[in-house]
Amino acid sequence: MEKIQNAIAKARAERDTAPGSSVNVGRPSVGASTDAANSSQVLEAWDSLPELKVDNRRMEKNRIVSFSGGKAASSIDMMRTRILQQMRVNNWRRLAITSGTADCGKSTISLNLAFSLSQQSDFRTILMEMDLRRPSLAKTLGIKEGHNLAAVLNGSARFEDNALRYGKNLIISTNKGAWKNPAELLQGAQLPKALAEIEATYEPDMVIMDMPPMLVSEDVMAFLGQVDCVLLVAAAEATTIKQVDMCERELAAQTNVMGVVLNKCRYMEAEYGYGYYG
Numbered sequence: 001m002e003k004i005q006n007a008i009a010k011a012r013a014e015r016d017t018a019p020g021s022s023v024n025v026g027r028p029s030v031g032a033s034t035d036a037a038n039s040s041q042v043l044e045a046w047d048s049l050p051e052l053k054v055d056n057r058r059m060e061k062n063r064i065v066s067f068s069g070g071k072a073a074s075s076i077d078m079m080r081t082r083i084l085q086q087m088r089v090n091n092w093r094r095l096a097i098t099s100g101t102a103d104c105g106k107s108t109i110s111l112n113l114a115f116s117l118s119q120q121s122d123f124r125t126i127l128m129e130m131d132l133r134r135p136s137l138a139k140t141l142g143i144k145e146g147h148n149l150a151a152v153l154n155g156s157a158r159f160e161d162n163a164l165r166y167g168k169n170l171i172i173s174t175n176k177g178a179w180k181n182p183a184e185l186l187q188g189a190q191l192p193k194a195l196a197e198i199e200a201t202y203e204p205d206m207v208i209m210d211m212p213p214m215l216v217s218e219d220v221m222a223f224l225g226q227v228d229c230v231l232l233v234a235a236a237e238a239t240t241i242k243q244v245d246m247c248e249r250e251l252a253a254q255t256n257v258m259g260v261v262l263n264k265c266r267y268m269e270a271e272y273g274y275g276y277y278g
Helices: 002-016 036-047 056-061 071-090 106-117 137-141 149-153 182-186 190-202 219-226 241-252
Strands: 094-099 125-129 164-166 170-173 206-210 229-235 256-263
Touching (some): 071 106, 094 219, 106 137, 106 170, 106 206, 106 229, 125 137, 149 182, 182 219, 190 219, 241 256
Parallel strands (some): 094 206, 094 229
16 A cells, blocks of 8 residues: 555656646536525425335345444545545545556446535436446446436436435436447536536536546546546556556546555555545
């Protein structure tokens, strides 16, 4: 754990001091929620969504530890707090979560963060499945409705018909299967409008985008202009320092890199938890 942290820190320092390096200012932040005059319409929009019912055993099996909370979720809650602090200071709302390669656990991290945030009753979160090549959230959660967020993003379907509400303050929108030509969709002219309409209707405090791995397709790079910041997930004993540094370089060229989550650690000091570091 300490070796990979030190190596990444060294690579960042070398990159930041290299000739021609510049600070990325990122996408302009999304405005704050509208005033109380619109609050009743927002509450009605949330309440009208079908409720997501999740089986505790399924969540435990899939390592969504924040669903039940307690000691097992302490590292996720710590990560949540640090993310919230950074996003509030910078007035950010849209958070993308990606990894370098497949099987790093980015979707597990996305779900854990979403359910951890749902425990804050005054904070609204929307989790969108933007991995359109290998969607997995519906299977993980046991959702059988056949939702298709991709169709919402291209303007051919309504968000309220392709989303479920958990509790009073978490919305999850998934995909029933792979979408043809996802990169074209993610950089299409209709997508910004679709995202803006969703935010205007539900006024979330945070939108989490579960993205595909960035080194296996151009999908992430096609979409980064739509987010405020990105969290990179690395898998212990699988993701290399070179891959992390390559991803950070590419991400920092288009948006704000919030930090790295070191996941799937078999041997880790208790104080590190999931290994989040900025």
